[in-house]
Amino acid sequence: MAVKIAVTNQKGGVGKTTVTINVAGALAAQGRKVLLVDLDPQGHATEGLGLTEIYDETEPHLASRLQDLNAPHSADELIYSHNEFDLISSNVDMFMLESELTGAMRARQRLRLVLEEIEEDYEFILVDCPPSLGHLTDNALLACRNVLIPALAEGTSIRALEILYDQVESLEQGYDTEITELGLVANRVENDGEAEDMMEWFEGTFGGQLPIWEVRKRVALKRAWSSGVSIFDHDESSDMETVFEDIAVHLEGVA
Ligand SMILES: Nc1ncnc2c1ncn2[C@@H]1O[C@H](COP(=O)(O)OP(=O)(O)OP(=O)(O)O)[C@@H](O)[C@H]1O
Ligand SMILES: [Mg+2]
Structure with missing residues (x-):
């Protein structure tokens, strides 16, 4: 059975997609069979992996499976192969899901049902979450029951993490389940005193x-993204490879 991991933080632009793609790339480089699920209606991971045409195509899509518990497509049909790992893409219909799932049956458990069909084929499934708390993120948290949290090394992350932890706790209570935080990826895009203070706060x-x-x-990291690959499949070496390798090694320990 795959280890399933939701890469999540409802705050926008903190590095969720960057972390998802590069952790997936690191695990794949270590010989693991990986599936990346793009659960963000914006489709940044789908686009970042060079599969924009799939985002624009009509069915079958993950959105149609999440919209309709009786949709005819099997989960297998949603999978595309990429150089390094497999992908289930997002598409524009995903934007409608938040409102469509409101009040719907098993509204927060639909991704779990989809992943159950295919998880035997993978060692790791990484879900790139949208920058919001709502049905989609709840689906990811309940399907994966493991979270990897990217956060900017800046003061706004304190409140963002409180909100995320509250949501995790409320799902744990509401669904009588356990959701495990696997680690925090501090994305230090600035190198000022605030970033320094926040690294200390994360540590403390x-x-x-x-x-x-x-x-x-x-x-x-940006150039690899523009080339449709992780830094591990890009012809430019980066000192960040060792960081993503460390994350991958830690996740393998969880498996
Ligand atoms: N460590 C980094 N070095 C360079 N660029 C970065 C880094 N982290 C993030 N970025 C860039 O910042 C932007 C936002 O990052 P990313 O898309 O990964 O965040 P996100 O949390 O997935 O955003 P959203 O909430 O919109 O989904 C992207 O253009 C990405 O390339
Ligand atoms: Mg993103």
């Missing part, structure tokens, strides 16, 4: 309970 608050990795701002 989570150190000892959670592994904390520090990702620095690197143009190599």
